[in-house]
Amino acid sequence: MTKTEYANILLPNVKHTKEEYENMYKDRNLKEGAIVTRFAPSPTGFVHIGGLFTSFIATRFAHQTGGICLLRIEDTDTKRTVENGIEEIIRDLKDYGITFDEGAISETEEIGEYGPYIQSKRKDIYQAFAKYLIERDLAYPCFMTEEEQETIRKKQENVKARIGIYGQFAKFRNITMDEALERISKGEKYIIRFKSPGNFENKVIIEDAVRGKLSFPENDLDIVLIKKDGLPTYHFAHLVDDHLMKVTHIIRSDEWLSSLPIHVQLFDTFGYKRPIYAHLSPLTKKDEGGIRKLSKRKDKEAAVSYYHEAGIPKEAVKIYIMTTANSNYEEWYEKNKENWLDFTLSFDKVSTSGSLFDLDKLTNISKNFISTMKASELYEEALNYSQEFDKEFYDLLTKYKDYSINVLNIEREVERPRKDIENYASVRKEISYMYDELFNKDETPYEYKDFYNKDLLTYYINNVYDESDDKQTWFNKIKEICPRFGFASETKEYKQNPDNYKGSVSHVCELIRVAVTHRKETPDLYEILKLLGKDRIKERIEKFNI
RNA sequence: GGCCGGUUGGUGAAAUGGUUAACACAUCGCCCUCUCAAGGCGACAUCCACGGGUUCAAAUCCCGUACCGGUCACCA
Numbered sequence: 001m002t003k004t005e006y007a008n009i010l011l012p013n014v015k016h017t018k019e020e021y022e023n024m025y026k027d028r029n030l031k032e033g034a035i036v037t038r039f040a041p042s043p044t045g046f047v048h049i050g051g052l053f054t055s056f057i058a059t060r061f062a063h064q065t066g067g068i069c070l071l072r073i074e075d076t077d078t079k080r081t082v083e084n085g086i087e088e089i090i091r092d093l094k095d096y097g098i099t100f101d102e103g104a105i106s107e108t109e110e111i112g113e114y115g116p117y118i119q120s121k122r123k124d125i126y127q128a129f130a131k132y133l134i135e136r137d138l139a140y141p142c143f144m145t146e147e148e149q150e151t152i153r154k155k156q157e158n159v160k161a162r163i164g165i166y167g168q169f170a171k172f173r174n175i176t177m178d179e180a181l182e183r184i185s186k187g188e189k190y191i192i193r194f195k196s197p198g199n200f201e202n203k204v205i206i207e208d209a210v211r212g213k214l215s216f217p218e219n220d221l222d223i224v225l226i227k228k229d230g231l232p233t234y235h236f237a238h239l240v241d242d243h244l245m246k247v248t249h250i251i252r253s254d255e256w257l258s259s260l261p262i263h264v265q266l267f268d269t270f271g272y273k274r275p276i277y278a279h280l281s282p283l284t285k286k287d288e289g290g291i292r293k294l295s296k297r298k299d300k301e302a303a304v305s306y307y308h309e310a311g312i313p314k315e316a317v318k319i320y321i322m323t324t325a326n327s328n329y330e331e332w333y334e335k336n337k338e339n340w341l342d343f344t345l346s347f348d349k350v351s352t353s354g355s356l357f358d359l360d361k362l363t364n365i366s367k368n369f370i371s372t373m374k375a376s377e378l379y380e381e382a383l384n385y386s387q388e389f390d391k392e393f394y395d396l397l398t399k400y401k402d403y404s405i406n407v408l409n410i411e412r413e414v415e416r417p418r419k420d421i422e423n424y425a426s427v428r429k430e431i432s433y434m435y436d437e438l439f440n441k442d443e444t445p446y447e448y449k450d451f452y453n454k455d456l457l458t459y460y461i462n463n464v465y466d467e468s469d470d471k472q473t474w475f476n477k478i479k480e481i482c483p484r485f486g487f488a489s490e491t492k493e494y495k496q497n498p499d500n501y502k503g504s505v506s507h508v509c510e511l512i513r514v515a516v517t518h519r520k521e522t523p524d525l526y527e528i529l530k531l532l533g534k535d536r537i538k539e540r541i542e543k544f545n546i
Numbered sequence: 547g548g549c550c551g552g553u554u555g556g557u558g559a560a561a562u563g564g565u566u567a568a569c570a571c572a573u574c575g576c577c578c579u580c581u582c583a584a585g586g587c588g589a590c591a592u593c594c595a596c597g598g599g600u601u602c603a604a605a606u607c608c609c610g611u612a613c614c615g616g617u618c619a620c621c622a
Contacts, residue, residue: 042622077621146620162548163618191620200549217549227620234622258550258617281552284615292615323570327559330570351559353552354615361558361571371584411583420583430583475580490579509580521582 006177007134009184010141010192011127011226018132021125025114025244034067037249038242039100042074043085047092047304048296049357050253050282053321055098057280058251060322060345062101067248071103072241073118076231086118092304096314114245119237126232129240129270130192130225138197138269139225141180141190142172162200165193170222192226194236198265206260209249209278209347219261235259239266247275254279254354278347281354283324294357301359311385311424315340316366323365324355337372363422370424371417375409378427382408385424393428396435403531407434410527418523433517434531439540448514449546451507456485457515457541467534471526478512479505515544 008014016024028036039055041047062069071090075081086107093099102112110117133139142165149165156163172180173195184190198204198218206214225236232240242250256263257279267274282293294302301307307317319340322329326349333340370378379397382404386394397404408431411418421430432438464477479489486502488494494504513525516537522528529537 040622044622074622080621142620149619157547160547193620211551214550221618224620229620231620233620237622254551255616255622260550279551282616324558327570330558334570355558358557358571364571367583416585418583478580492579504580506580513581519582523582525580 001177001181003135003137004131006180007131009181010134010190011131011230014127014131015124016128018128021128021244025246028068028246030068031066033065035062035065035249036068036070036245036247037062037251038070038072038103038245038247040072040074040252041089042077042080043082043089044080045082045085045088045296047089049294049302049304051089052093052096052098052304052317053283053324054251054253054280055093056096056318056321057325057345059098059100061249061251061347064344068101070112070114070117070245070247071100072245073104074234074237075118075120076227076234076237078120078229078231095308096304096318119241120231122237122241123230123232125244126236126240127226127230130232130236133194133225133269134192138195139192140172140175140195141184142170142193142222142224143175143180143183143188143190144171164221166196166200166220166222173222189228191224191228193222194225194266196220196222196265197269198261204261204264206264206274206277208257208260209276210350211257211279211352214257214260216261219265221262223262235262235266238263239270239272242275243267243270243272249276249278251278251280254281278350280325281351283357284354285357293354301357309389309425311389311426312362312366313369313381313424316362316369319365319369320362323361325350327351367419367422370421371412371419373412375405375412378408378412378421379405381424382427386428389425390428393438396437400435403434404431406531407431410523410531420523433519433522434528436536439518447546448511451503451511452546453485453502453511454545456481456487456508457511457544459485460512461534461538461541465529465534465537467530474526474529478508482508516540 030036037058039051039058041051041055059069061067071093073086073089075085084107086104090105102110102114103117104110116122130139144165148171152165152169153163155161156169170193172193180190196219198220200217200220202218203215204218206216208214223235224233226232238250241247260277263277264274284292285294285299296302304317307314319329319333322333322343322345326343326345328349329343329345332343336342373381379401383394383397386397408427421427428438460478460481464481466474466477469477482489482505485508487508488497488501488504491504491506494501494506509525510520512529513522514520516532517528532540
């Protein structure tokens with residue numbers, strides 16, 4: 001029996017040979033230096049902030065070089081695959097404006113010439129590549145049971161040997177065709193293992209775009225290529241897919257660092273050019289004294305939906321990611337806020353140590369980003385947010401559209417805009433007093449005793465306040481009425497002789513502010529009064545009692 | 547335990563052998579013809595995990611130690 005016939009029995013029903021598949025995938029015709037990379041998630045549920053981080057960086061690198069970033073779905077673990085997982089990933093990423101040039105666009109559709117992009121649909125291809133190795137005696141069927149493997153592992157632990165299937169532990173490494181065939185005829189199950197040509201004593205040097213030169217012992221593990229269900233392991237799929245799809249850069253999380261010797265060995269065995277690897281450090285979190293990776297299960301901020309629910313702008317999240325990826329981005333961003341996405345990332349600026357996820361920093365970025373928005377833009381975002389999370393506020397925003405935009409425009413669209421809105425969720429609490437419907441509901445009655453003076457308020461609204469005054473006139477008028485009620489017109493004067501006055505002009509402003517908004521802290525009082533209008537000011541003043 | 551990686555302030559970090567260790571967030575002060583949010587100014591690492599070595603010179607190079615992290619699946 002020939003090796004080819006043998007391979008056909010081990011992996012039957014494979015439609016094409018490795019060579020035939022290779023011919024189906026043409027070289028890409030891209031300009032020099034164009035990066036072809038991919039984002040390759042497992043459809044195990046919602047997108048994790050780490051996935052957003054990696055995918056965003058990968059697409060940026062591809063696009064800034066005029067290259068391609070494709071979306072490949074790694075669903076070879078049928079146990080972990082969840083229903084609608086693919087749709088969820090695509091939806092979440094698209095929500096963040098992360099789009100791919102090729103790959104899956106839904107459970108059933110895809111774009112691009114290098115597919116299929118869903119690994120479960122590529123079973124035949126992997127098996128063709130595995131057959132190629134079997135024919136060259138570089139792969140073999142392994143009949144070991146789970147119990148046998150467990151026994152080996154225990155034994156290795158006992159004698160403090162390295163764990164794994166290698167050397168003397170690779171029981172079926174040199175199995176004869178006859179013996180394999182006999183076991184198969186008896187119905188024994190098997191997997192396909194790689195016959196590793198490596199020697200643990202040798203070193204392999206690998207250049208990582210982020211980490212520089214790395215040195216590992218050569219891989220000598222007979223890793224699994226094809227699992228019992230006929231699907232490939234990650235390692236083998238990585239080789240086949242990234243070679244066929246003509247991927248030039250592997251951008252992935254650094255948990256893969258330690259399997260690098262396996263991966264380069266596979267590429268070397270096939271005689272393929274190794275891709276350039278760039279391993280990214282994960283986002284971490286401080287937890288009970290230790291530091292650990294952000295966890296999908298434990299940390300609410302790990303899911304991208306958290307930012308959606310908190311009303312943190314997508315742009316802010318991306319700016320934060322850019323900052324973490326290349327710390328020189330922050331300085332650049334300060335000077336290029338309008339075209340904040342046009343930054344050229346570089347691999348050697350990517351941090352090699354895992355960074356703590358800093359929610360304070362994100363909040364700051366979010367606040368700053370929101371301050372640069374136009375009132376009408378903020379209005380739209382607040383509207384979208386409240387539509388989903390705060391129906392009552394949504395109705396008000398809809399009902400008083402122009403008024404709301406004017407409210408949001410207070411101290412906005414100026415050289416130094418206000419920075420009090422941290423996220424879209426906090427819009428309501430910042431401006432609720434501007435709506436009569438919320439004023440009495442959201443605002444707790446203010447216990448204001450310090451400078452309470454009803455006479456002053458009444459006099460002010462009836463005899464002084466004029467909607468047509470400009471800001472300076474408005475303020476001068478307030479100063480002018482101060483002495484009449486025992487307040488100092490100048491704050492300095494009051495500070496020098498506090499006993500001579502009831503308070504100062506600051507306190508008069510405070511009094512008006514509290515009467516009208518029930519808050520001590522608000523944006524520009526002049527603007528607020530103007531938007532409220534004399535009638536509503538009067539109404540609120542009349543109702544203001546202690 | 548083996549292998550690999552990392553270690554600069556409360557946090558993210560810059561610096562790639564050469565003056566007082568950038569910058570940003572946070573914190574704390576002071577200033578600012580109405581309060582806040584801001585903004586301005588200033589403070590905040592006697593020193594770059596520790597020990598040794600190389601060098602005229604080290605956070606930067608070498609060795610060792612400690613600590614943290616990753617990985618060692620028919621999971622990705």
